[in-house]
Amino acid sequence: MSIAYETIYQFWNSAILRAGIKLGIFSLLEEKQPCSSEFIVKSLNSDPKFTHAYLEACVVLGLLEKDGNKYKNTKETSDYLMPGKLDYLGDLALHITNYWSTWGKLDQLILEGRTELPFENGFVDAPTYWKDYMYGQHNRAESGQINNMIQNTDLTGRKKLLDVGGGMGSYSIPLCQTYPNLQVCLLDAKEPLELARKLVEEKNLSDRLVLKEGNFHSIELDTDYDVVLISGVVCITSEEGNRKIFARAFEVLQPGGLVIVQDFMQIGENKQKHFLDTMMDMYLKIAFSPGAGDFASEDIVSWLTDVGFENHKEILLPTQLNIVTAEKPQ
Ligand SMILES: C[S@@+](CC[C@H](N)C(=O)[O-])C[C@H]1O[C@@H](n2cnc3c(N)ncnc32)[C@H](O)[C@@H]1O
Structure with missing residues (x-):
């Protein structure tokens, strides 16, 4: 055939x-x-x-x-x-297929270089979009990505973490559970924070995990974080936006602070991940912003280096997401 x-x-x-x-x-x-x-x-x-x-x-x-x-x-x-099982992927399936009408207009979007969100074309309403989007990310985290992050990063001795675009707290909650001395500020928009609040309360972490509503580019922040986690944000943002995000991360970290970038990204040539990386690149452009993409890790490293980070590590994970870490010089 x-x-x-x-x-x-x-x-x-x-x-x-x-x-x-x-x-x-x-x-x-x-x-x-x-x-x-x-x-x-x-x-x-x-x-x-x-x-x-x-x-x-x-x-x-x-x-x-x-x-x-x-x-x-x-x-x-x-x-x-x-629903309820650790490997549940139903919310992710709904989130991905909420873009049904967007994909249906792919020819038009290619000509126009335009993104179209599911609530803009009426396929689902905005509350449904946000719920499926956030629970979809949470499915991915619970079904293995949390373990990957915990096994591949070391936050021993780190005390104050900023989770940029932290969504429902899918990573900062387990990080708090793994590192009992860690305090977290989770920054995101109103809709994800409403879902995060429920989870944080359920896990009795309200005294260690503060939810902050706002845009990372403009919100006032402390400048003594020793970890900045940026998960799932780089791939939905343009190069220009990412350079600004990394510059801001550098600014809010104390000397010796660690930045962790976890995302869809390509580390070298990887036959196993190539198909989804390629399709993902198309999806990110029509679904999030025209400048978004499944970037090469070397680009991410160069944007980090340009704003002053050093000692970068590129960590290839068995799942589709990979990790890059770097440090602010002492
Ligand atoms: C793909 S989700 C990732 C959620 C979570 N970090 C994870 O990895 O599962 C991206 C999140 O980043 C948030 N976000 C994107 N740009 C942001 C910005 N400039 N300031 C604050 N939040 C942002 C979005 O609202 C969304 O909740």
């Missing part, structure tokens, strides 16, 4: 996945499986013919399997699509 022929249908797969998550079909099955099509129809109050066709599509995709005439989740569905 030609690549062109295969590619024609691939967006159907994402639609099947998205619908199952939105309708709660995988969770319903997990609880009651194996289930007949009739049971699902009754539970969802859905159209019988469409529901049957949908369940069969899930089977050919490998999301469900059949037990006689009944349906049940495959092991992968059970592992990755059950």
Whole structure:
């Protein structure tokens, strides 16, 4: 089969996945499986013919399997699509597919060099966008990225961390739990902070993790941090914006302070990561800002070096994200 022929249908797969998550079909099955099509129809109050066709599509995709005439989740569905499980990726799937209309206009966006957010074209509203965006990042963190960061950075003896664009606190919360003497200021916009607040309270960390609303470029900040964490921000920002972010990070760090940049980025040539890095570069431009991109780590290092950082380390991780660290001279 030609690549062109295969590619024609691939967006159907994402639609099947998205619908199952939105309708709660995988969770319903997990609880009651194996289930007949009739049971699902009754539970969802859905159209019988469409529901049957949908369940069969899930089977050919490998999301469900059949037990006689009944349906049940495959092991992968059970592992990755059950809310509450550590490897849950459902919110990330919703976030990525919230860009459905944006991708549908790709030809136009390429001509115009323009970004289009899902709430700008009405595919989802702004609160849904923010919720899926933040929980999607949280899925990625919980399903392995937190461990990667903790195993590949050493904050022993560090006391004061600024988490720039810290989202829901997906990294600063586990960092606080790992380093009991660490105090964190998590900086972000209003919407992520509302979600972060719930998590911080749940984990009883309100006295060690302060939430600060604002823009890193303009907000007033202390200048005695000994760690600045910049995770998931560089890839959604232009080179010019990133140079400003690094200059500000340098300014707020004390001498000897550490900057940790974790992001989609390319470290050398990596066959395994090449496909997603390439697609990600397109996505970041249409989804976040025209100057955004899946940058090469050497560019990130040179922007850090230009503002005064030294002793950089490039850390290749087994997941899609990588890490660059550097220090402010003593
Ligand atoms: C992709 S999310 C990353 C969230 C989290 N750090 C993580 O790695 O999961 C990027 C976050 O950075 C925030 N952000 C981007 N630019 C920012 C800026 N200049 N000041 C404050 N927050 C910013 C966004 O609001 C968003 O919550």
